[in-house]
Amino acid sequence: MAETRAELARIVRAEQQGMITLRGDLADPAIDAAVAAAIGAGLPARRSVATGSGGMAAWMAPDEALLLVDHAAAHAVATRLQTACGESFATAVDVSDARALFHVEGQEAPAALAKLCPVDTARLAPGEIRRTRCAQVAAAIWRSEAQAFRLICFRSVAVYVHDLLTTAARPGGEVGRF
Numbered sequence: 055m056a057e058t059r060a061e062l063a064r065i066v067r068a069e070q071q072g073m074i075t076l077r078g079d080l081a082d083p084a085i086d087a088a089v090a091a092a093i094g095a096g097l098p099a100r101r102s103v104a105t106g107s108g109g110m111a112a113w114m115a116p117d118e119a120l121l122l123v124d125h126a127a128a129h130a131v132a133t134r135l136q137t138a139c140g141e142s143f144a145t146a147v148d149v150s151d152a153r154a155l156f157h158v159e160g161q162e163a164p165a166a167l168a169k170l171c172p173v174d175t176a177r178l179a180p181g182e183i184r185r186t187r188c189a190q191v192a193a194a195i196w197r198s199e200a201q202a203f204r205l206i207c208f209r210s211v212a213v214y215v216h217d218l219l220t221t222a223a224r225p226g227g228e229v230g231r232f
Contacts, residue, residue, distance in 0.1 A: 062162035063223035067216055068155040072109075072128030073206075074121040076135065078144030080113075088138035092131050093121060103181050103196050112183050112206075114194065120206070125150055154212035158219060159202040166222040167203055171195060175203070189218050 078085050080097050090096045094106025098113045109123035109131075123131050128148045135146040158167055164175035170188045173195060178184065183196035191214065193207045207215045 061223065061225040063158050063160040063166045063219075065216065065219045065223060066157040066159070067212065068157060070125040070150075071153075071155045072123040072125040072131070072148070072150045073153050073155075074123060074128060074132045074135065074146055075114075075149045076111075076119045076121060076144065076146050077117055078139065078142060080117060080119060082142045082144075084142040085139050085144050088135050088140075088144075089119070089121065091138055092135050093123060098183075101183055103183050103198075105181075112194065112196065114183075114185060120149075120194070122155070152209055153206055154209045154215070156205045156207075156215065156219060157198075157202065158205060158223075159199075160223075161201055162223065163201055163203055166219065167195060167205070169222040170218055178203075188215055191215055191218075 086096045089111055093109035093111060095104040095111060097119055098104035098111050100113055103110055103112045109121055112120045114120050128150045132146045132148040168175045171186045171193065173184045173186050178197045180197050180199060183194055185194045187193055188205060188207060191207055191211045193205055195203055195205045198204050
């Protein structure tokens with residue numbers, strides 16, 4: 055992980071994070087069972103994240119979930135997931151190389167993110183996710199702990215997002231509201 059200390063919040067880019075996009079009818083019990091077998095937890099409720107022994111599943115849309123798994127196993131997990139869905143209409147694709155994951159941690163993490171994302175980060179409960187934007191970039195954020203968030207964006211804009219987060223977390227930019 056590449057870490058940047060910016061005083062108000064710690065910004066860490068997670069390297070080598072396995073990610074699988076799962077599209078289909080998330081209400082289908084066969085798809086839920088396939089996810090549970092893959093990560094040790096079923097599909098998450100709307101706008102939430104489910105954590106299991108083998109990874110996490112994040113709700114992205116009514117017909118889309120993003121699974122976070124071990125990077126080395128992502129392709130194999132996607133293949134097993136696709137097979138386990140059986141006759142259900144679903145697609146599971148390894149998108150590990152297309153996405154970037156950041157950890158934003160610290161007491162001022164909610165304020166740093168609020169400067170960039172139109173989300174009331176102070177009211178975001180642990181395990182709650184929002185699809186949004188970070189400045190003008192598509193992103194998803196969720197609160198992983200009381201003072202910690204995760205942000206996912208496209209890898210093609212990861213340097214830009216890292217620079218945004220680092221700038222938002224610099225001393226002197228305190229919001230004083232959270």
